[in-house]
Amino acid sequence: MLRCNIKCGTAFTHREGVADQGDCRMPTHALSTATPPLPTAAVPPAPEASRGELASRTLAMPADTNPAGDIFGGWIMAQMDAAAGITAARRALGRVATVAVTDMAFLRPVKVGDVVCCYTDLVRVRRTSLTLHVEVWVLHQGQGERVKVTSAEFAFVALDEDGRPCSMPRDGTVPEDCPTAALQPEVA
Numbered sequence: 001m002l003r004c005n006i007k008c009g010t011a012f013t014h015r016e017g018v019a020d021q022g023d024c025r026m027p028t029h030a031l032s033t034a035t036p037p038l039p040t041a042a043v044p045p046a047p048e049a050s051r052g053e054l055a056s057r058t059l060a061m062p063a064d065t066n067p068a069g070d071i072f073g074g075w076i077m078a079q080m081d082a083a084a085g086i087t088a089a090r091r092a093l094g095r096v097a098t099v100a101v102t103d104m105a106f107l108r109p110v111k112v113g114d115v116v117c118c119y120t121d122l123v124r125v126r127r128t129s130l131t132l133h134v135e136v137w138v139l140h141q142g143q144g145e146r147v148k149v150t151s152a153e154f155a156f157v158a159l160d161e162d163g164r165p166c167s168m169p170r171d172g173t174v175p176e177d178c179p180t181a182a183l184q185p186e187v188a
């Protein structure tokens with residue numbers, strides 16, 4: 001399971017990843033029936049694919065609901081921020097802080113019992129910052145087809161020990177001005 005370690009208001013440190021990197025659906029042994037072949041004249045269009053790597057997977061709980069009974073958008077944003085922070089810290093080889101969130105779009109509601117999966121895709125790396133595209137897909141009640149519910153762009157800045165922006169690693173090399181990277185040698 002994923003464990004997030006968020007230092008509120010300052011930065012993320014990296015944590016372990018998720019064993020299942022490809023798909024947020026449940027293990028296949030939970031699906032008991034084989035899908036029958038479709039008639040050739042009724043082939044449906046290919047479903048939209050999730051973008052990026054699976055960075056986190058969690059369960060939407062009753063405590064996360066708004067008064068209408070749907071899951072709070074703020075809770076979903078927190079899941080996205082934590083998942084993106086893990087990916088960003090891994091790329092930065094150390095401490096990062098969220099500096100901006102743009103293009104946040106809530107496409108579908110999330111319900112209690114949905115399995116909530118965050119996917120992250122690296123968009124760009126600049127001198128001290130990087131941007132990730134983040135998508136949230138759910139399995140309603142942990143079953144069936146995945147549905148995309150939210151997407152956004154998250155920007156992160158690499159930070160030194162004093163919380164100042166420092167260089168992103170290039171080609172896996174630890175930058176001289178970013179000593180926190182040197183403290184995280186176990187991160188690939």
Ligand SMILES: CC(C)(COP(=O)(O)OP(=O)(O)OC[C@H]1O[C@@H](n2cnc3c(N)ncnc32)[C@H](O)[C@@H]1OP(=O)(O)O)[C@@H](O)C(=O)NCCC(=O)NCCS
Nearest residue numbers: 009010011012097098099100126127128129155157163165
């Ligand atoms: C992150 C922080 C240290 C950056 O400080 P700053 O004085 O803005 O630093 P800079 O102006 O040198 O910008 C650093 C990088 O961030 C980028 N950046 C700054 N504001 C940005 C924004 N709104 N959107 C995208 N990138 C932004 C800059 O382009 C620069 O990237 P580059 O070096 O790759 O070109 C500071 O803004 C901060 O501490 N913010 C609070 C972070 C926080 O608490 N996050 C929530 C919890 S993790």
